[in-house]
Amino acid sequence: VNFPPKVSVSKLVNSLKGVSSRRLKQIHPELIKSAYLKNALWSPSYYAGSVGGAPISVVRQYIEQQARPH
Template sequence: MGYSKGCHTTFHHRYHLVWAPKYRFKVLHGEVRLRVRESIKQVCDEMDVTIINGALSRDHVHMFVEIPPHVSVSDFVRRAKGRSSRKFKQEFEHIRRRYWGQRFWGRGYFSTTAGNITEDVVMAYLDRHIAKNGFSPSA
């Protein structure tokens, strides 16, 4: 368990995050999947968020991240979801048709700290998920 350091802080804020496309449609495959990964990595770089592990399924994004104290979890998720939604509708015809006049991502997300379960359990789950689906946003 390593601590991260900022200019005036030492922290260990790790969050287990999950969010899905609206109605949990299985649209995260092919080029869309690559763009989701690229978009999330770009937001993480901009906000100094570290991806510890993650998995992209066909119907949801599942991540274990370390978020610095000056960034709220809701701001990170809002930016990660918002950055991609409009671009996907512009770039991909099948997404524009399926989600016409609606949001791409569902309104909510799941967030928890690794308090009730150990980080090893979260990491093992994500590793099994990656082995099954063969795709990680952190790679």
Template sequence: MKDIFSHLCQNQKSELLEFGGELDHVHLLIDFSPDVAPSKLVNTLKTISSRMIRKEFAEHINKLHINKFYWKPVFWTGAYCVISAGGAPLEVLKQYIQNQEEPE
């Protein structure tokens, strides 16, 4: 997933600086151009990553669906949170993300 997000960010005039997360969400530290709308970037990341992950792991996702663990018809929810780092040291932000549990 990290590779997917990194590649997609590059295509959107952005750079994925840090990746981490928990079982039900991810944390991304992204440096993006001022002319990139955060909502459009998030939409692109969710849409394309969902398509790629569903394609690559279709058999696994179908098994999860049968077992009622993965029962939603969508990969990501519509919700997201964007926080501006506005001057916070990048090392502090990276450390926060690294301290989160790794997504499965």
């Protein structure tokens, strides 16, 4: 994600979670009940990291090589 430096990471994440939650509920109405029962579709936490300008191909390769949870 590339965003203006004046936007805080927390505001960006809040916006992304809100918009994606609404959109997912439109596409998949079955999510509405589970989201209501949990009081949210997304976790209240998040992780943000920087790749220091590395090319997207390098970042993608790094992510793809990570071990998957069992």
